Amino acid sequence: MVILVITIALIAAATPDLLPASPGVDNNIQKVAATAIFVTSYLALAIGKVPGLNIDRAWIALVGAGLMVASGALSLEDAYKAIDLDTITLLLGMMILVASLRLSGFFAISTVWIVEHAKKPLILLCAVTATSGIFSAFLVNDAICLVLAPLVLELTLRMERKPIPYLLALAMASNVGSTATITGNPQNIMIGSFSHIPYIKFTLALMPVALIGLVITVGLVALFYREEFGNTGYLTVKKRAKLSRVMGKELAPAANTV
Numbered sequence: 001m002v003i004l005v006i007t008i009a010l011i012a013a014a015t016p017d018l019l020p021a022s023p024g025v026d027n028n029i030q031k032v033a034a035t036a037i038f039v040t041s042y043l044a045l046a047i048g049k050v051p052g053l054n055i056d057r058a059w060i061a062l063v064g065a066g067l068m069v070a071s072g073a074l075s076l077e078d079a080y081k082a083i084d085l086d087t088i089t090l091l092l093g094m095m096i097l098v099a100s101l102r103l104s105g106f107f108a109i110s111t112v113w114i115v116e117h118a119k120k121p122l123i124l125l126c127a128v129t130a131t132s133g134i135f136s137a138f139l140v141n142d143a144i145c146l147v148l149a150p151l152v153l154e155l156t157l158r159m160e161r162k163p164i165p166y167l168l169a170l171a172m173a174s175n176v177g178s179t180a181t182i183t184g185n186p187q188n189i190m191i192g193s194f195s196h197i198p199y200i201k202f203t204l205a206l207m208p209v210a211l212i213g214l215v216i217t218v219g220l221v222a223l224f225y226r227e228e229f230g231n232t233g234y235l236t237v238k239k240r241a242k243l244s245r246v247m248g249k250e251l252a253p254a255a256n257t258v
Helices: 002-018 023-047 057-071 076-081 085-103 106-117 121-138 141-158 163-180 186-195 199-224 243-247 252-257
Strands: none
Touching: 002 023, 002 057, 023 057, 057 076, 085 106, 085 141, 085 186, 106 121, 106 141, 121 141, 121 163, 121 199, 141 163, 163 199, 186 199
16 A cells, blocks of 8 residues: 555656646646545554554654655645644643653652542542643643553552543543643644634633533543442552552652652
8 A cells, every 4th residue: 555655646746747738637646646645644643553664653644744745736835834833832842841740740749649639439530530631721632641641540550440441531531621722732722823812712712611521521431430430438549559660760759658
């Protein structure tokens, strides 16, 4: 498939020189090439890799964009216009901020605080959902998932609970909470950049939607995992699971607090 798509792109690129008097044919071939590149790129992005090639999603996107330009389906000038440097700069800054908070132990301390106050499974579910949603509203949601998932997994294992419903709540709440502000996700960043909507105005309009979504998230997870949250007993923190060895020392200060 990769060879076929590259071949189509090369044919589309060479057609204007081979058939200079056939603009209609050129346009049709370029449309076919653009469709093939688009479909193949999104299929590879969904899978996460290209079998037989050592490239990840970032390289897949870069190669797809390069083939679009090489085939003539997209001019180099239009390709430059499609890159929004304001969005990329803000994303980079947010990721640096999240990395600094993680290294400082902020997320670990926050997670431990949840453990100390969440005495029942349903309360723990609400706390995980709220934490993920609130952090994702002001920081990039993908980074929040990457940072909080190991901590939630560690703590649920220490409590001898099933981690899957809490991890699902973490991921769902991250997506829902990120809709509340401009800095929640890349899509909102681009909307804010293009529309010039003030940050506060954007937040006031979408914050109620995000809050309703978080409530629905808790309800759905609790409904589909009734055996986990039907237990009214109190949670207890057991000894640290072996998984903490994989996480390194990130949770060590927080574990001492517990």
